[in-house]
Amino acid sequence: MKALTTLTALMLAASALPALAEDAAACGTVRLSDPGWTDITATNGVAAVLLEALGYEPDIATLSVPVGYEALKNGQTDVFLGNWMPAQQTFRDDLDASGTVVELVQNLEGAKFTLAVNKAGADAGVKDFGDLDAQKDAFGGKIYGIEPGAPANQSIQAMIEADEFGLGDWELVESGEQAMLAQVGRSGDTPVVFLAWAPHPMNEAIDITYLSGGDAQFGPDYGGATVHTLARKEWVAACPNAARLFSQLVFDVPMENVLMGKILDDGADPKEAAVEWLAENPQAIDAWLDGVTTLDGQPGTEAVKAAVAG
Template sequence: MSILKIGMTAALLGAVALPAMAQDPDTCSTVRYSDPGWSDIAATNGVAAVVLKALGYTPDIATLSVPVGYEALKNGETDLFLGNWLPAQKPFRDDLDATGDIQELVQNLEGAKFTLAVNKAGADLGVADFADLDQHRDAFDGKIFGIEPGAPANQLIQGMIDNDDFGLADWELVESSEQAMVAQVTRNGDTPTLFLAWAPHPMNEAIETTYLSGGDAQFGPDFGGATVHTVARNEWVEACPNVAKLFSQMVFDVPMENVLMGKILNDGLEAEDAARDYLSENPDAASAWLEGVTTLDGQPAQPALEAALNG
C-alpha cells in the first residue's frame, strides 16, 4: 500500500491507518479491556463484546477503577480502554502518552458533558451557578454526592473543597458509586440535592436536572463539555491489526448510549443483552464499524454479525 493511500485512508477513517482485511493470528483471539463500573462504559463495552463474539474473538472485561484501569493498560495487563473521558482524565492520559507505548484509536463520542447539578428542589431555591451554592448550604445539608472513590470527577470536587472554591470548604463529598448516587438523588425527592451529573445517562430523563454554570475552571466550558476516546497499546495494535481496525471505527453518539444505558439501568438487562437488543433493532448501526474488518478466521464481518444477531 502506498504512503499516499495510507494517508488518505487515515484521513477518511479519522483513526489509525491499519491494513484493510488483515486477518489476525490466533494469539489475538482474546481482547482485554476494562470497565470502571460506569453504565456508559458498560454499554459501549457490551456493544464491543457482542461484536467481538460474532467475529470469533473472546472479550475479557475486567472491572477496574479508573486509576487501576490505566495502570493495567500501562503495564500491558489490558489491551485497550473505551472510556478515556477528556478533559477530566487528562492527567491519566498524559501519563499514558508519556510512555510512548499507547495510542489513540478514535474519538468514540462527542457531545458528552459532566459537572455538578441540582435537582428540581435545588433549582427552585434559585441555584443555577456554582456561586449560588454556599448561601444555601443548610438546605443541601452541606453534601455533594459523587461517584466511586478515586474517580477523577471526585478528585475535582474534593479539590474544590480543599481550595475553598465558591466557599465550599465546609461542604462534604459523599463517595459511593454511580448507581448508589443516582438512587440517593431519586430518594431525596423534594429535598435540595447537589450531585455529579453527566450525559449521556438516563438520569437526565428520570431526574429533573439543572446543570450549574460557573464551573469552567474546574470542569471545563460548556457545562464540562467532554469527548470520549478509545486508547490502546501500540504493541497490541501492531500484533492484531484486524480487531484494532474494528475499534478504530467503533464510534457512538449520545442518543445511542442513552438507549443502551436505559436498557441496562431501567430495564434490568445485562450490558451484552442490551447491546444485542439495540443492534438487532438498529441493523445499520454497526455497518461503518465493520468496513474492511474480517472475522478472526478471515471471513467478512458483516454477515457474521448478522448471523449472530439472528441466531
C-alpha cells in the same frame, strides 16, 4: 500528534493486506480492561458482542485505572475504551512517553460532570452556581454529593470552605450515587442541587439542568470530557482487522444512557443489553463494521446482523 501519525501509517499499511488474511489466528483473543465503571462496562459489552459475532474471543479483565494503564503499557491487554480526558491526562502522558500505545479514535464526546438541579430548582431560576445562594432556603442549604472521599465531593467542600458563590454556610451531604439519586427522585417539587454526570441513566429518568459557572471547580463546558480508545501499537500492526473495528467504534451519550440504564436499573447482562440495543439500531452496525471482516475473512456486517437477530 506523533501517536496519531504512527497510527495512520499502521492503518494504511493494514489496508494494503488481502482482505481474507487480515488477522492471524493469534489475534483471535482480544484483551480489554474495565475499571468497574458502568459506562465502560456498557461499551465493553457492545465490543464483546461484535467481536464474538466476528469469530473473536473477548477477554475482559476488571482492573483499576492505574493497573489497567500499566497492563496496556506492558502488553498484558490490547485495547482500552475508557481513556477519559482531561481527567486521565497524567496516565495518558505516561503512555505517550512510552511509545507503546496509540489512540484509535475519540469514542465519545459530550460527557460531563458538575453540579445540577432538578426541575424544581430550574423553575426557581437556578441555572448557574452563582444563582444558588439566593435560593438557599428553597434548597435547604444542602448540596447532595456521592460517596465520602470522592474527588468531586472534595471540590464541593473546598468551595464551601472558601465561601465561593456565597456558599460558605451551605452543607455538603455525602452518601453515595444511589442514595443521592433516591433523594433527588423523592424531592418532588422541592428544589435539589446535586452532582450529576453524563453518560448515566439519570439523564433519562430525571429532568436535569446542569449549572454553568463551575469551570474553576469542575472544568469548562460543564465539566466536559471526551473518551478515547487506546490500543497497543504492536497489536494494531498485527491485528489490523480488529483494530479497524475499534477505530470505527464510536458512541453517543443517549446510547450510553440507555445501555447503562438496562444494566443498572434492569439488571441486564452487558452483552444482553448490547444485543437488545443493536437489534433496535442496526444502522450502527453498518458504520462500525464498514470494511471489517470476520476472523476467517467473511463479510463482517452480515455476521453481526445475523448474530444479533438470532
